[in-house]
Amino acid sequence: RSPEAHGLPHPIRETLRVARKLFPYVVAMLTCGAAYGTVFTFYQPFVLAQGADQVSTFFIGFTTAAVTTRLGLGGIADRFGRRRVALWALVAYVLVVLLMTQLTPSLLLPLGFGFGLAHGFFFPALNAFALEFTELRERGRAMTLINGSFHLGTTTSVFCCGWVADAYGYPTAFVLAATIAGLGVCALRWDQPLAARRALREAAP
Numbered sequence: 476r477s478p479e480a481h482g483l484p485h486p487i488r489e490t491l492r493v494a495r496k497l498f499p500y501v502v503a504m505l506t507c508g509a510a511y512g513t514v515f516t517f518y519q520p521f522v523l524a525q526g527a528d529q530v531s532t533f534f535i536g537f538t539t540a541a542v543t544t545r546l547g548l549g550g551i552a553d554r555f556g557r558r559r560v561a562l563w564a565l566v567a568y569v570l571v572v573l574l575m576t577q578l579t580p581s582l583l584l585p586l587g588f589g590f591g592l593a594h595g596f597f598f599p600a601l602n603a604f605a606l607e608f609t610e611l612r613e614r615g616r617a618m619t620l621i622n623g624s625f626h627l628g629t630t631t632s633v634f635c636c637g638w639v640a641d642a643y644g645y646p647t648a649f650v651l652a653a654t655i656a657g658l659g660v661c662a663l664r665w666d667q668p669l670a671a672r673r674a675l676r677e678a679a680p
Contacts, residue, residue, distance in 0.1 A: 506659030508628025540591025564597035
């Protein structure tokens with residue numbers, strides 16, 4: 476029997492309904508994934524072409540910062556607002572990805588650390604904030620959409636920015652990735668109608 480025959484919503488239709496509800500946040504996570512994938516795919520050949528002997532210090536800086544934000548600074552989003560922290564962390568994402576155009580072997584550690592800070596604040600803050608717009612029964616779909624959009628952005632960026640890097644150089648690919656992440660900033664910045672609807676729903680008797 477069909478899902479409707481059991482009084483259940485059609486899975487695809489229900490997923491699209493949740494996606495419409497979370498559209499600004501799906502876009503933001505998609506663009507973040509694109510920037511993330513571009514940085515981690517192309518920073519290594521970029522510095523190796525400059526004569527770097529090793530590239531692991533970028534990942535060391537990234538991991539150190541990401542773990543620090545999760546363990547030592549994890550309450551900042553709850554204290555100052557999840558949307559605000561996600562928005563400013565994504566702005567930092569854009570700036571760090573732009574700085575990747577100036578990457579040299581000596582900048583691997585500080586840029587990796589900065590990228591880890593931006594990611595460590597943005598990813599959990601946006602995940603938690605997006606859940607505020609969903610009912611309990613919708614949260615499985617919501618997490619699938621939010622996290623799936625990040626991985627979709629990561630995967631597709633390798634193909635798109637890879638062509639750009641091959642044709643125009645790695646710095647141009649980083650500029651493109653930063654521009655894409657900037658669209659995510661716009662999506663978060665102008666999501667007020669969605670936030671207003673949530674406020675009205677909470678205020679309703």
